[in-house]
Amino acid sequence: MTRLTSDVLDAAWKVFDGARRVMVAMHQNPDGDALGSAIALTLGLRALGKDVHLVCPQPTPEIYDFLRPQELIESAVPRETPELAVLVDCDRPERTGALSEAVAQAPYSVVLDHHPPTSEFGTARVTDEDCAATAEVVYSLLRHRAVPVSYEMAEALLTALVTDTGGFRYPNTRPRTLEIAADLMRQGPSTADIAQKVYDTRSLAGLKLMSRALDSIQLSPNGHVAWARLSLGDYEVTGAKPEDTEGFVNMVHGLKGVDVAVILREEAPGSVRVSFRSRGGAPVGRAAEALGGGGHELAAACVLQGTLDEAEQRVLEELKKWTEF
């Protein structure tokens, strides 16, 4: 891991300064941090006169439409190899899907990330696991070179901070995160606006589905494990879509005294996706791994074959190995 020292930031700027044609790429299935960081960086480098192509071959989640991805992001994989490729919110070309080859073949590359390192890729790497979001890395880069932060750039970075910290509620939120958010707010955008845009976006079908998920919640005898389940029938009756379950597991986690929260969702006949959250009492990442999935220690997922009942039984049996029940 590097830190955001003056030397590290200087080294990255040296690579940026040497290139005119830049491709900015983010990981597949981009989230608010990948999108917001990539957009702010793109606008910042353009302000310095560079020819920057922000490329994402996939559609971006609708809730981020206010960041105008349609105008800023190209979906076509570039034919020419870029002079410089920038990897945002990940640290290996493979994470970018269809852009992998273009990223890997660029003569120069810069990695901007806040995840634990998984490679040594990059002419320059600016990564810091202490940052709540890659947006903190991009912010530090821009401020280091005194690149003016416009309203659009501030809004993109603040969106990244708000979403990657769950509205400053996750333990990754540190004083510096709030100070950066304060500075970004001084450019015009507000946390209230952004939180409304990204959090107050449920459909009626989504709330009806949430009603069914909440109604299904069960608690383990000691009250430390809670789980909810949704069948294909629940989606049919409510008209909700799989993406409408975003955040449901956090609702289950909101139960007083609960350490581990689980949502089991039937994705297709005989296939059940399971999402886990833990406050630290149980390493749900290890449990998910044992079930053929993976993730972080405190947030993980797996897909099980079989009925909802079968999946529920397997999940509970596995959890009993990792935590008191």
Add this chain to the structure above:
Amino acid sequence: MTRLTSDVLDAAWKVFDGARRVMVAMHQNPDGDALGSAIALTLGLRALGKDVHLVCPQPTPEIYDFLRPQELIESAVPRETPELAVLVDCDRPERTGALSEAVAQAPYSVVLDHHPPTSEFGTARVTDEDCAATAEVVYSLLRHRAVPVSYEMAEALLTALVTDTGGFRYPNTRPRTLEIAADLMRQGPSTADIAQKVYDTRSLAGLKLMSRALDSIQLSPNGHVAWARLSLGDYEVTGAKPEDTEGFVNMVHGLKGVDVAVILREEAPGSVRVSFRSRGGAPVGRAAEALGGGGHELAAACVLQGTLDEAEQRVLEELKKWTEF
């Protein structure tokens, strides 16, 4: 309204400095801001050697138990008139209920508040409507005199900020709010810890009740108004209590495209409490007033006599006068 200028803070400190026996009082039905601000101020004044009694004749909400109100707060109305009374998060003695007389009779008084002024009470007044919380006022007072902010004081003030801004999601959140939160975090407490303690506290019965509320949601034809209803039967079946509905109206407000959200709750046979939220398209305070209630422009409530059906009909008829439906 005053501002937190050096002169205003000096004037307040002059009154504090002149007294040794101080009573700190907050408004009835104290919330996180009243409690947190009063606790931090009490600890700060004690650190300066003063004999401070923090008094609240009512029980405080359970979710704030981690601030140790049982140890810090006295419930008995003081027999002796205090030398100095401090009013926290309100600006008139009457708002303190059973303490009104003691506050009004104290020879000196200081008002610390962030609401629009409703009186001129107070030997000194430090009030600023631009502050997201009274905690910002107390923080400024403490920092102005360089009173050391302990972990306990920081936790109390950060709790006040988190709760009064809805976790930095309400429009009252400003850059300065985040900067103060950052400074308080540097004393040890974290927004993540506090958010978990005050927000992740639903009971299973409460989530089952939420399930019923969500299932009942209806949308107006143009999708701008959404309402949910809970009957006495819903409370009976789930075993939930009236206080378990805290925040439900915000869930309804989270529907995409909705301006006005309403919850109708049967409180007793023939009595229905109605809560309103608006994003600004409709002045729900005026609508609630017309129905015999009151509140702010964007958040208000009223109580209607009759059945749930009758209350629903009256509310919708009234709302049609104030907003497109």
